[in-house]
Amino acid sequence: MKLVVAGKLTLPLAICSALLLTSCKKNEDVTPSAPTTNGEVNSWVLDNMKTYYFWNDKLPANPDTSLAPKSFFNTLLYDWNNTANTDRDRFSWLQESADDLKASLSGQSxxxxxxxxxxxxxxxxxxxxxxxxxxxxxxxxxxxxxxxxxxxxxxxxxxxxxxxxxxxxxxxxxxxxxxxxxxxxxxxxxxxxxxxxxxxxxQEDPVLLDTTYTIGGKTIGYVIYNQFIPGLYKAGSSTLDNTYDLKLDNIFGKFKQKGINELVLDLRYNRGGYVSSSTNLASLIGKNIDASKVFYTQKWNSIVTAQNDKQRGAGWNSENFLTKSTNIGANISRVFILTTGSTASASELIINGLRPFMTVTTIGTTTVGKNVGSITISDKTGRIKWGIQPITFKSANALGFTDYAGGFTPSIEVKEPSYGMKAFGDVSEPLLNEAIFQISGTRMARRAATETTTQPIIGSSLDRKAGGGNMFVGDAVPNGHY
Incomplete structure (x- = not known):
């Protein structure tokens, strides 16, 4: 499934990877003869939003294209300032440099x-x-x-x-x-x-830590994964390789070789990323899954849906699991996922997509609630330098469940301390400690001891990352962002 979006692209090229959007510019860059005006940028933005935006039927009839682009963009977003509506558009964004946008989505900053x-x-x-x-x-x-x-x-x-x-x-x-x-x-x-x-x-390596523990007769695999990134940019290319996906494959290969029978997946700071990497990770974990089983489905607007129903036929909007030789599903019956209010997008797709196939126990605090995805749009001529990351679809798991805009409430609530946090991998660290207790019945530290130092977060550096704040990355197409 491929989607190339650039400028006023006609829909027959539709459903393509947001990652491949950069290829739209290859050999077609044009040096502008004069700076673009607000009206020119905004008209380009509006044309693309009319075609690809999930809520394109709710765009204002006569938006003011004379506004500064970021202000104009906000006027297009569905119910974005109505905090009472959890199903509003909280996640679309516009960035002044499409190149910077693409770099941030690959973990580079x-x-x-x-x-x-x-x-x-x-x-x-x-x-x-x-x-x-x-x-x-x-x-x-x-x-x-x-x-x-x-x-x-x-x-x-x-x-x-x-x-x-x-x-x-x-x-x-x-x-x-x-x-x-x-x-x-x-x-x-x-x-x-x-x-x-x-x-x-x-360049951030999304795998922060992987290790195993043997506690109470259980062999536990533990991996901290902070962003869904397939790999690095290929030399002289605008596409990514699969360096980091292969790293996860190797980690799970080691888990399988060591005979782990429990898994703790730490997504507490993972804001999302490429959905291809989400599919890859889910395919390493899922029980009784293969390439014939649906990981998630997606719902697009009527324009995109009609075009792809006609050109691609049934099933174009479904993404199946992969068949992976390093899948550990035969060794485990459940997975424990560590979450916080920074767990979003492709991380939540993992939670939702695995639940039809195995027990998923979440430990921590409520997730963001991003059940929608987006694509990256840039101008193929190179004249307009802005990049758009608009919400373009809503996702559901194999059972059709999509209603988690309010976030996934943890199966077991454990709050991180504000200060004095333990090192990752320390078995007395509160979230990991609770997972080990649920698995083995052995508590490595008193749970209540850290909760007295928890305070409300007033901000986070993660809000500046692609996928943070009002910049949640999304796209439920292979190699795209979610």
Missing amino acids: KTTGIEYNLYYRDQARTGVVASIIYVLPGSPAAKAGIKRGDIISKINGESLTATNYQTLLSGSADTYTYGFATVSNGVLTDNAQTKQVTAVVF
Whole structure:
């Protein structure tokens, strides 16, 4: 199933991979003779939204194309500011650079390598701290010795506050001097430690950790997966290889070889990504599945549906599992998935898509609730540099279940602590500890001990990632984004 979308493309080319959209520009780039106007960009946006947007029947009759593109785009989104409607469009977005959009969807960005949640440090809500949730291996921050659980209270000598934290954390300079705080009995105290880190363009490896445990007669496989990315850009190409999908294949091959009989899949910080990678991962886990079984189906608008019904026939909107030699489904009857309010899109597709075939127990907090997907649209002529990531379909599992716009409520609720987080892989880490207890009956640490330090998150660096905030990545076509 392939979908190439660029400019005013006619629908006979429809249902193609968002990943392949970059190929629409090959050998067709045109240097603009003059800067594009708001009206030109907005007309291009509107034409594509009329064709591909899931709620194209709800577009305004006479939108104001003189607005700045981002403001104009928001006027097109279905019920987007009605917070009472969980089924509204929360996820479409427009980006000024289509090239930057595509790079972010492949896990590449300019970063120091830290991801963090933000909390108020006092009851007056004046001070703010950034609590590190993970550090990318091999990144500048990792090389500087920054780790999960560290607490940043100052940047370049200036304390983070409710009024300056956004500016300090995302400043124009690439070099940051981080100052840190420690916590004791819930009280934060600044210390004298500082570390200087310079941001670089960095390719994230989505597999943060994989390991096995033998506890209570159970052999448990554990993998932390932070973004659904198939691989790296091929040299001189605009397409991705399957480096990271193959890495997961090898990990599950090791799990199978070691005879694991339980699996813990950690998706707590996974905002989504390429649905081909979601299909690949589900195919490594599912029980009694093969290429004849449906992983998910998709519902598009009437224009796309009619065209593809005619040209492709029945089944064009279904994605089946893959037959994988490293599938561990014969060894397990269930999977434990760790979730938070940052678990979205392709991660939720895994939860929903596996449930018809095996017991899926979620541990953590309620997921985002993204049961819709999108495609990447760029201008094939190269004149318009903007990129669109509009919602284009809604997904359902093999049983037709699609109603999770409110998120998946955890089977067992466990909250992450705001501060003092344990290292990943530590069996006393709260979410992993609970999974091990559910599997083996052995609790590696007192569960209640960490819950007293949980506070509301006021923001997260994950909101800036492709798939974060109002930028949830989506696309339920192979090699696309979801």
